[in-house]
Each structure stands twice: as structure tokens, then as C-alpha cells.
Amino acid sequence: xxxxxxxxxxxxxxxxxxxxxxxxxxxxxxxxxxxxxxxxxxxxxxxxxxxxxxxxxxxxxxxxxxxxxxxxxxxxxxxxxxxxxxxxxxxxxxxxxxxxxxxxxxxxxxxxxxxxxxxxxxxxxxxxxxxxxxxxxxxxxxxxxxxxxxxxxxxxxxxxxxxxxxxxxxxxxxxxxxxxxxxxxxxxxxxxxxxxxxxxxxxxxxxxxxxxxxxxxxxxxxxxxxxxxxxxxxxxxxxxxxxxxxxxxxxxxxxxxxxxxxxxxxxxxxxxxxxxxxxxxxxxxxxxxxxxxxxxxxxxxxxxxxxxxxxxxxxxxxxxxxxxxxxxxxxxxxxxxxxxxxxxxxxxxxxxxxxxxxxxxxxxxxxxx
Numbered sequence: 001x002x003x004x005x006x007x008x009x010x011x012x013x014x015x016x017x018x019x020x021x022x023x024x025x026x027x028x029x030x031x032x033x034x035x036x037x038x039x040x041x042x043x044x045x046x047x048x049x050x051x052x053x054x055x056x057x058x059x060x061x062x063x064x065x066x067x068x069x070x071x072x073x074x075x076x077x078x079x080x081x082x083x084x085x086x087x088x089x090x091x092x093x094x095x096x097x098x099x100x101x102x103x104x105x106x107x108x109x110x111x112x113x114x115x116x117x118x119x120x121x122x123x124x125x126x127x128x129x130x131x132x133x134x135x136x137x138x139x140x141x142x143x144x145x146x147x148x149x150x151x152x153x154x155x156x157x158x159x160x161x162x163x164x165x166x167x168x169x170x171x172x173x174x175x176x177x178x179x180x181x182x183x184x185x186x187x188x189x190x191x192x193x194x195x196x197x198x199x200x201x202x203x204x205x206x207x208x209x210x211x212x213x214x215x216x217x218x219x220x221x222x223x224x225x226x227x228x229x230x231x232x233x234x235x236x237x238x239x240x241x242x243x244x245x246x247x248x249x250x251x252x253x254x255x256x257x258x259x260x261x262x263x264x265x266x267x268x269x270x271x272x273x274x275x276x277x278x279x280x281x282x283x284x285x286x287x288x289x290x291x292x293x294x295x296x297x298x299x300x301x302x303x304x305x306x307x308x309x310x311x312x313x314x315x316x317x318x319x320x321x322x323x324x325x326x327x328x329x330x331x332x333x334x335x336x337x338x339x340x341x342x343x344x345x346x347x348x349x350x351x352x353x354x355x356x357x358x359x360x361x362x363x364x365x366x367x368x369x
Contacts, residue, residue, distance in 0.1 A: 112136040112139070112140075113131040113134065113136055113139045116129070116131065116136075116139045116140060116142070116143040117129040117130065117131060117139075117162070119143055119147070120143055120146060120147070120161060123147065124150075125143075125146050125147050125150045125158065125161075126146065126158045126159070126160065126161040126239060127158070127159040127160065128159060128160045128161075128162075128170075128237075129143075129160070129161050129162050130160075130162040130163060130166040130167070130170070131162045131163055131166070132162060132163025132165050132166030132244060133163060133165070133166075133244045133248050134162065134163050134242055134244060134247040134248055135247060135248055135249055135250040135253070136250075137250035137273075138242060138247035138248070138250050138253060138273050139162075141272065141273045141274040141277060142161065142162070142240075142242060142247075142273070142274075142277050144274065145274050145277040145278050145281065145336075146158065146161055146240075146277065146281070148336075149278070149281045149285075149336075152353075153285055153288070153356060155288065155356075155359075156281075156284050156285065156288060157222070157238045157239075157284070157288070158238065158239040158240070158284070159235075159236055159237060159238045159239050160221075160236070160237040160238065160239040160241070161239045161240055161241070162241060162242075163241060163242060163244050163247070164212055164216075164218070164219055164241035164242060164243045164244065165243075165244050166241075167210075167221075167237055167239075167241045168207065168210055168211065170237070171207070171210065171233075171234065171237055172203055172207060174233055174236070175202075175203045175206055175207075175230070175233060176199060176200070176203055178229055178230075178233055179199040179202055179203065180192065180195065180196075180199055182229070183195045183198070183199060206230060206234075212243045212245070216243050217242070217243055217246045217256070217276055218240065218241060218242050218243060218246075218247075218276050218277070218279070218280050219240070219241050219243075219280070220239075220240050220280040220281075220283035220284055220329075221234070221237055221238050221239060221240075221241070222238055222283065222284055222287045222288075223235035223238055224287065239284075240277065240280035240281060240283075240284065242273070242276070242277070247273065250273065253273045253276075254271070254272060254273065257270070257271045257272055257273065257275065257276065258271040260319075263318075264309070264310070264312075264313025264314075264317065264318050265313075265317060265318045265319050266317050266318075266319060266330070266333075267316055267317045267320075267330055267331075267333055267334035267337075267338065267345065268334065268338050268340075268342070269334070269337050269338035269339070269340075270317075270330075270333050270334055270337050270338065272337070274337065275333050275336075275337045276333075278332060278333045278336040278337060279329045279330065279332070279333040280329070281332065282328055282329035282330070282331070282332025282333055282352075283325065283328070283329045285332060285352055285356065286325065286328040286329065286332070286352060288356070289352060289355035289356050289358075289359060290355075291328050291348075291351070291352050291355055292324045292325060292328065294351060294355065296351060297324070297327075297328070297348060297351055298324070300344070300347065300348065301324045301327050304316070304320065304321065304327065304344070305321050315342065315344045316330055316331060316334065316342070316344045316345060317330050317334075327348070328348060328352065330345070331344065331345040331347075331348035331349050331352075332345075332348070332349050332352065334349075335348075335349030335350075336349075
């Protein structure tokens with residue numbers, strides 16, 4: 001087995017291997033789905049062999065699913081080990097090449113990401129920004145998409161943008177502090193040592209909805225009318241975040257997006273990380289104006305979900321059928337990224353713009369074309 005030195009090259013090799021495993025795993029699952037779909041189309045002509053073939057494809061899918069989680073776990077472990085190498089380098093551990101990591105050239109990523117963070121905060125596009133271990137190119141795409149959208153929708157509530165993991169770490173810290181204050185008020189004679197185990201358990205319960213699952217690329221957080229100190233604290237992190245498992249490797253991120261577009265799962269021309277950011281921004285805009293309650297959009301969505309997978313992809317995307325909220329976000333993503341935006345996305349996106357303008361009548365004449 002190859003040895004990975006404690007240096008930049010070793011870290012990149014581990015992370016690349018993890019990404020390759022994940023890509024291969026997803027490609028195998030996609031090919032299995034394609035095979036099942038083709039067999040289903042040919043089923044009438046298979047006669048007495050149809051049931052036997054169906055059983056074999058089902059067995060094949062179950063075997064793949066059984067191993068998929070293990071492969072995804074291995075991929076994530078390799079990527080974490082790559083990050084651990086970088087942390088060891090920062091502590092001055094001797095690299096396999098015989099040079100001290102502390103003496104090696106600092107990665108250009110950190111100052112570049114700090115520049116993007118400062119750009120967002122100083123211009124008022126976000127209150128807080130932390131790109132964590134995101135690739136600088138992912139951070140760039142995120143910053144540019146947010147800036148463009150905030151110029152058009154200045155009322156968007158983007159208190160936090162950046163890495164999903166960085167947001168969760170900060171939210172955990174804030175929740176722990178808040179719970180500690182509340183418990184001290186309720187139990188003034190109890191020590192912090194006695195209180196912390198209970199607090200940690202409550203924090204873990206609160207964080208369950210924020211932790212990324214398999215396939216979570218990004219998250220949009222929007223707490224519109226918070227009640228209670230936990231909800232109010234969570235609302236301080238309203239905004240959009242990218243999962244480092246994807247955004248930590250820009251090349252891998254692009255491969256995932258490209259594959260999803262080719263499969264018709266995502267809209268046309270939405271094969272970049274920027275399109276993912278625009279999708280999440282679409283959620284923010286839609287929730288701000290309650291677009292999911294608009295009668296015209298509801299009617300269009302009801303017609304959309306009656307279509308088969310192929311037709312959905314031709315009109316917008318397969319993922320858009322997951323819910324009316326995803327229908328809205330997918331439409332906005334295509335509207336912002338497809339120069340030849342199709343009628344469905346164009347209608348929905350322009351409707352969202354009109355709904356926003358209706359809430360800001362004093363600026364409507366400026367924004368109307």
C-alpha cells in the first residue's frame with residue numbers, strides 16, 4: 001500500500017482518492033438505475049424472462065445499496081485524513097520529505113478565502129462569513145453569487161454564509177453558552193461540571209437537523225419568525241452554507257454537478273458550484289416572499305409533478321419534483337445560470353421577482369424592466 005507523507009502532496013493524494021471513490025460509487029449507482037429503466041422499457045418484449053430479469057436487477061440494486069454506505073464512509077475518512085495531515089503540518093510535524101511543515105510555504109487558500117469573507121461582510125452582503133475548509137474556488141463562486149443576488153434583493157436575511165461545518169461549530173458553541181446561562185439561572189448551586197453533560201445532550205438534539213447527511217451538498221437556513229431562545233439563536237445563522245465534503249474540492253464539486261445535469265436531475269447549464277449557491281439563494285428569496293403560496297406557481301407545480309421523469313427533465317429537472325420548495329429553487333438556479341432559460345424556470349423566477357417588488361413598492365419602478 002502506498003504511503004502518504006505528512007505534506008501537501010500527501011494530503012492532496014488522500015483527498016483525491018476519497019473523491020475518486022465517491023465519484024465511482026455514484027457512477028455505479030447511476031448506471032444501475034439506467035439499466036433498470038432500460039429493462040423496464042423493454043419488459044413487454046421479454047416475455048417469460050421478464051420476472052427473472054427483474055429479480056436479478058433488484059438483487060443487484062440491493063447489493064449496491066448495501067455497499068454504498070461503506071464506500072461513502074471510506075471516502076469521507078480518506079478526505080478527513082487529508083485534512084488531518086494539513087493540521088499536523090500546521091503544528092510543525094516533520095514531513096516525510098524531511099522538511100518541517102512549519103517552514104513550508106503557507107497555502108494561498110487562507111488569505112484568498114479571508115478576502116472573500118471580508119468582501120461579503122464589509123459590503124453588507126452577509127453579517128458573518130466563514131468558509132472553513134472550502135476550496136478557494138468554491139468560496140469565490142459563493143461570494144460572487146451572493147453579491148449579485150443581494151444587489152437585486154437587499155432585504156434577504158443572510159446573517160451567515162460559508163462552510164456548513166464552520167456554521168455548525170459556531171452554532172454549537174453559541175447553543176452551549178446559552179444553555180449554560182439558562183441552567184445556571186435555574187440551578188444556581190450546580191457546578192458547570194454537573195451541568196455540561198445535560199447541556200451537551202440538548203445541544204446534540206438541537207443540532208440533528210443541521211448535520212449533513214449522505215448527499216447533502218448545501219443547506220439554506222431561514223427562520224422567519226423565531227420564538228424561544230433556541231430559535232432566536234438559530235435565526236442568527238440564517239443564510240446559506242456549502243458542505244465541505246463537496247466544496248472542499250472544487251474539481252470534485254464540478255464533476256458531481258456535471259453528472260447530475262447530464263442525468264437530468266439538475267437543470268440545464270447548472271453544472272457549476274455557483275448554480276448550487278443560486279439554488280440555495282432561490283430558497284431564501286422564495287421564503288422571503290412566500291412564493292410557495294402563489295396560486296400561479298402552485299398550479300404550475302401541480303401540472304409539473306404529473307409528468308414522467310423524462311418530461312420533468314426536459315422542462316426543468318428531476319429534483320424539482322421533490323417539493324414545491326425545490327421546484328422554486330431549481331427554477332431560480334436555471335434562471336441565473338442558463339443563457340437559454342426555459343419557459344418554466346423563466347415564469348417562476350420572474351414571478352418571484354414580481355412578488356418581491358410588490359413588497360417593496362417604493363423601489364418597484366427602479367427594478368421593473
